[in-house]
Amino acid sequence: MQRVKLDEIDRRILHDLQENGRITNVELAKNAGISAPPCLRRVRALEETGYIQGYHAQLNSENLGFGVTVFALVGLQSQAEVDLSAFEERVTAWPLVRECYMLAGENDFILKVVAKDWDTYQHFLTHELTAAPNVAHVKTSLGIRVSKYLPGVPVETNATGNGEV
Numbered sequence: 083m084q085r086v087k088l089d090e091i092d093r094r095i096l097h098d099l100q101e102n103g104r105i106t107n108v109e110l111a112k113n114a115g116i117s118a119p120p121c122l123r124r125v126r127a128l129e130e131t132g133y134i135q136g137y138h139a140q141l142n143s144e145n146l147g148f149g150v151t152v153f154a155l156v157g158l159q160s161q162a163e164v165d166l167s168a169f170e171e172r173v174t175a176w177p178l179v180r181e182c183y184m185l186a187g188e189n190d191f192i193l194k195v196v197a198k199d200w201d202t203y204q205h206f207l208t209h210e211l212t213a214a215p216n217v218a219h220v221k222t223s224l225g226i227r228v229s230k231y232l233p234g235v236p237v238e239t240n241a242t243g244n245g246e247v
Contacts, residue, residue, distance in 0.1 A: 088133070090240055091116060095124055096133060097237040103137045140233070143196055150197040151225035154211065155189040159218040166190070172214055178206050189221070 088096070094114045098105055111121035128134045143151070158165060166184065169191065173182045181194035193211075197203035212220055 092124060092128065092133075093237055093239045095121065095128065097239050099125070099134065099137075100234040100237060103139075147198050148196040150200055150203050152195045152197070152203055153223045153225060154193040154195055154207075155185075155221040155223075156191040156193060156211070156217060157188070157219045158190045158216045160216055161190060165216050169214065169216060176206070176210060178203075 091114045095110060098110055098113050107122050107125070108118050110125070111118045114121055114124075116124075125134070143149075156169075158169060170182065170184070173179050173191075173193065178195050178197055179193050180196055183192050184190065185192055195203060195206065197206065207220065207222070211217065
């Protein structure tokens with residue numbers, strides 16, 4: 083069931099699942115104003131068409147011992163597609179790198195890196211990141227605290243009315 087345009091029920095389902103991935107299908111259906119069987123069919127269709135890419139638990143990094151968060155701006159020597167792809171492939175093998183975005187502008191990538199402590203991050207920086215082929219420079223900023231964290235996107239629904247989720 084390939085959907086091109088989302089209706090209000092689909093947007094409500096996406097909004098509620100993004101807010102609480104553990105919501106029951108019955109509660110999801112109730113919020114969307116439909117019964118449970120068609121709600122489940124809609125969720126499956128949203129999954130199959132790629133609107134829903136997965137479900138994840140949000141873990142507390144501090145409680146798990148990851149007290150250091152660093153944002154690393156990376157510039158490569160070459161921006162040829164083969165070199166960009168090779169760097170992206172290398173990044174997938176680094177478990178400390180939790181997010182990677184290709185950028186337009188002065189830097190080529192920004193990485194979100196988590197580490198148990200400063201020494202662990204420094205080891206990663208000197209033995210992995212700056213030692214990687216084609217890396218020309220790395221500029222880092224240490225994260226002090228998180229003021230806002232909203233994964234996903236703002237899904238507009240009639241219930242929110244003002245475009246905010």
